[in-house]
Amino acid sequence: MLTTEGGLLQGRLRYRQPAQGFRSGIEPVFLAASIPALPGQHVLEAGTGAGAALLCLHARIPDVESTGVERDPDLAGLAANNAAENGFSRMRIVTGDILATALAASFDHVMTNPPYHASGPASPVAARERAKRGSAPLLRAWIARLAASVRPRGTMTVVVPSGAVPTCVEAMAESGCACTVVFPLWPRQGNDAKLVLVRGVRGSRAPMRLAAGLTLHEADGRFTDAAQAVLRGGSPLLL
Numbered sequence: 001m002l003t004t005e006g007g008l009l010q011g012r013l014r015y016r017q018p019a020q021g022f023r024s025g026i027e028p029v030f031l032a033a034s035i036p037a038l039p040g041q042h043v044l045e046a047g048t049g050a051g052a053a054l055l056c057l058h059a060r061i062p063d064v065e066s067t068g069v070e071r072d073p074d075l076a077g078l079a080a081n082n083a084a085e086n087g088f089s090r091m092r093i094v095t096g097d098i099l100a101t102a103l104a105a106s107f108d109h110v111m112t113n114p115p116y117h118a119s120g121p122a123s124p125v126a127a128r129e130r131a132k133r134g135s136a137p138l139l140r141a142w143i144a145r146l147a148a149s150v151r152p153r154g155t156m157t158v159v160v161p162s163g164a165v166p167t168c169v170e171a172m173a174e175s176g177c178a179c180t181v182v183f184p185l186w187p188r189q190g191n192d193a194k195l196v197l198v199r200g201v202r203g204s205r206a207p208m209r210l211a212a213g214l215t216l217h218e219a220d221g222r223f224t225d226a227a228q229a230v231l232r233g234g235s236p237l238l239l
Contacts, residue, residue, distance in 0.1 A: 001074045008052060010232040013059055014085050016078055017050040026216075026231060027113045027195060028053035030185065031159045032060070033230045033237035034111075034197050039063035041108035044149055046098040046142060047071075051079030051091070053111065058088040060234050065090045067104070071097045099145055106151035113159045114142050139164060140171040147175035147202065156200040157239075162193050169208070172200035180206050183239045184213035199239050211239060 002019040008029065017023055032053040037043050040063055045054055048068030057064060068091070070076040076095040083091040094101060098112075115138065139160070146156050156177050158168055162184070169179045177200040184193035193213065214237070216227045229235040 001078075003078065008056055009059055009234045012234065013055050014082070015050070015052060015055065016082055016085075017052075018075070018078070022049060022075075024049065024052040027159045029056050029231055030195075030197065030237060031111055031113055031157065032056035033235065034157055034183070034199070034239055035109050036155060036236075036239075037061055037064050037109050041065065042067070042104070044103065044107040044110040044146070045069070046110070046112040046146060047114055048079050048093065049075050049113075051082045051093070053113065054079070054091050055082055055086060055088065056234065058083075058086070058091055060236065063090070065092075067092045067094060067107070069094045069096055069098045069101050069103075071095070099141055103149050105149075107149055107154060108151060109155045109157070110146040110150045111157045112142060112146060114139055136164075136167045139167050140174075143168065143171040143177075144175045147172065147177035147200070150177065150202045152203045154202050156202070158198050160196060160198060162196050165196055165198060168198045172198070177202045178204045178206075179208050180204055181209045181211050181239045183211040183237075186213055186215040188217045188219060189215050197237075197239060 003016045004019050005016045008015045042065040045068045048070045054066050054068050073095050076093050080093040150156055172179045179200045181199045183197040185195040186193050214226050215224050218224055230237050
């Protein structure tokens with residue numbers, strides 16, 4: 001596999017990923033920033049890819065424990081190498097399908113940037129097509145699997161397009177991990193949100209809250225100060 005080497009969090013992290021196929025965007029960085037983990041807690045990520053989200057999580061909380069599950073063995077190998085190159089010995093990578101992989105009984109927090117593209121032309125790159133192609137039933141299955149792996153009062157956080165929010169909310173409720181907050185990522189002020197963070201809490205009876213969210217770009221295209229604080233500074237994103 002041909003790879004490129006770059007950085008995350010303004011170069012604080014070394015990050016190697018495929019030259020072709022599925023390449024990381026901003027989603028894993030915001031996902032990692034939103035996880036309310038404490039030192040010593042254990043976080044599970046489904047579909048970890050080359051490890052961008054877990055790397056950002058460990059940069060913010062060095063003493064966190066994590067397990068990333070990735071079905072593509074080449075990507076799983078990259079994630080493991082990225083963890084080693086950045087000195088994150090508590091970041092463990094498992095090669096396997098999240099729906100069929102044996103996991104620890106419970107985690108404090110679970111997260112995923114799942115495959116969710118149910119329409120549109122197929123990618124000519126097979127690895128990218130496998131990584132991005134999803135469906136509502138597949139998303140429901142992932143949520144149910146993750147909910148079964150999170151401890152009582154633990155959190156589940158997913159980043160999805162806005163159109164997938166109803167599926168996430170319904171699936172979380174059905175799996176006993178009720179949605180407590182929907183957090184939009186607005187492209188610009190006045191524009192519809194394309195990406196949304198959805199948080200569920202296992203065993204929660206709290207009403208769902210629609211948060212103010214975060215605006216990503218200024219009118220001239222620059223990232224807002226709030227977005228830069230996450231993408232470059234590694235700051236937490238409080239949902």
